[in-house]
Amino acid sequence: MLVTVIVPVYNVEKYLGKCVESIIGQTHQNTEIILVDDGSKDQSGMMCDAIGRTDSRIRVIHQKNMGLSGARNSALDIMQGDAVTFVDSDDTLDTNMIETLVKDMEEYDADIVECQFYEVFGDRVDVFDYLGDTKVYNAEQALLIDLGSKGGSIAACGKLYRRHIFAEHRFEAGRLGEDAFAIIGSLRQANRIVIDHRPMYYYYHRNNSITTEGFSEKTLDEIEGAKRNLEIVEKEFPKAMPGAMFRYDWSYLWVLDRILLGGQWRENKHLKDIMRHIRKHFFRIIKCPYFTRNRKIGAAVASISPGIYRKIVVRTWSRKWR
Structure with missing residues (x-):
């Protein structure tokens, strides 16, 4: 199965290398990696080009700033994979994450497969609630778990989607917390959703100032x-x-x-x-x-x-x- 990995990139020169390294090093090597330079003002765009020259699986898009949703949508328009996963450019993956999700997808004939998250605060790593066995759900059951945050997540990342999920569905541009606007649109396209309760995606909380974490x-x-x-x-x-x-x-x-x-x-x-x-x-x-x-x-x-x-x-x- 060819898996497209979509990575929106915006001003992340400090973290991009580690992120892409964790994708390139996946045990599932049949991947197409799309880096979307979303109008970065630092060296991220140049880094995308340099990294792209090191691996033939990597494609690079440069565009004016359109936000996370716009970057994801641009990559969805050109993806060639049988399935797709999203990775934020300052996060990383367990080495076998894609392989595990592909196996789950094929074994259970699933349209979407979800995994658990590690939450990283500096040097400390926390794990989201662990519920146990891998199980199959319909859209309504998966929504209850994802919206209720009991072993699930509304995040677009940490999930593997069959290509047809995004045949018409797209991320809503210009939103903060865009994943909240997309979760139902994704799940309503699926008949079978697998939740694998093993943590495999590292979500990094960056130590920004309290002011920048404030209200707008x-x-x-x-x-x-x-x-x-x-x-x-x-x-x-x-x-x-x-x-x-x-x-x-x-x-x-x-x-x-x-x-x-x-x-x-x-x-x-x-x-x-x-x-x-x-x-x-x-x-x-x-x-x-x-x-x-x-x-x-x-x-x-x-x-x-x-x-x-x-x-x-x-x-x-x-x-x-x-």
Whole structure:
């Protein structure tokens, strides 16, 4: 099986080499690697060309900046593989990830195969919740798992898709958290989804400043994406509603964190609406099995005092890098 590996590239000269090395070194060698230089302003574009000259499997696209979705879409338009996977240019893969996902896809006649993630914070590596055996699901069942974050993920990465999944489906351009807008569009094209609960994808959290992790108007895309998914799930995949509702409430807490991590948080014009939602649906959040204990405690503190909750958010963020 020829697998296309799509890597959007934008200002990642520090990380690109390690990322591509982990793809070139895969035990499954029948790959087409498409590096999309999305208008990089550093040396990333030149690095793509240099790396491309070292391996005939690598194709390089240079384009004006169109964002992550635009870069992925450009590569999808020219891909030749029987299946496709996406890798962010500052992440890496286990050596046998593609081989394992291909075997799962062929063994179970699956349209999409998902694996677990390693989360990397500096020198510390955490593993997403591990559920056990590899299993086959339909779209509704997989949505419940992916939206509910219990052994799944809405991320486009860490998944292998048969070519037909993207015959018409594309990523929505200009969005923050674009994967939230794409997850249903991908899964609704699939009859059989396999979730392999072995971690194989390394997702790197970069130690940016608290200010750059703060709020912008684009941050609200997270809520819009979750709301759109909630509406679709209610109509088409009702058994996945607990996961979609969790994701919707989670998006408000996530946006609140971004507001509180930024400066002048008290003056943020969206703070009142965010707090209104959290307080109105507090008991739903507390009763939801998908929220962690710490998240529930955080929601309780936030509903009483955003200022106190802010101290928790800042301290938690700092501890991740110790």
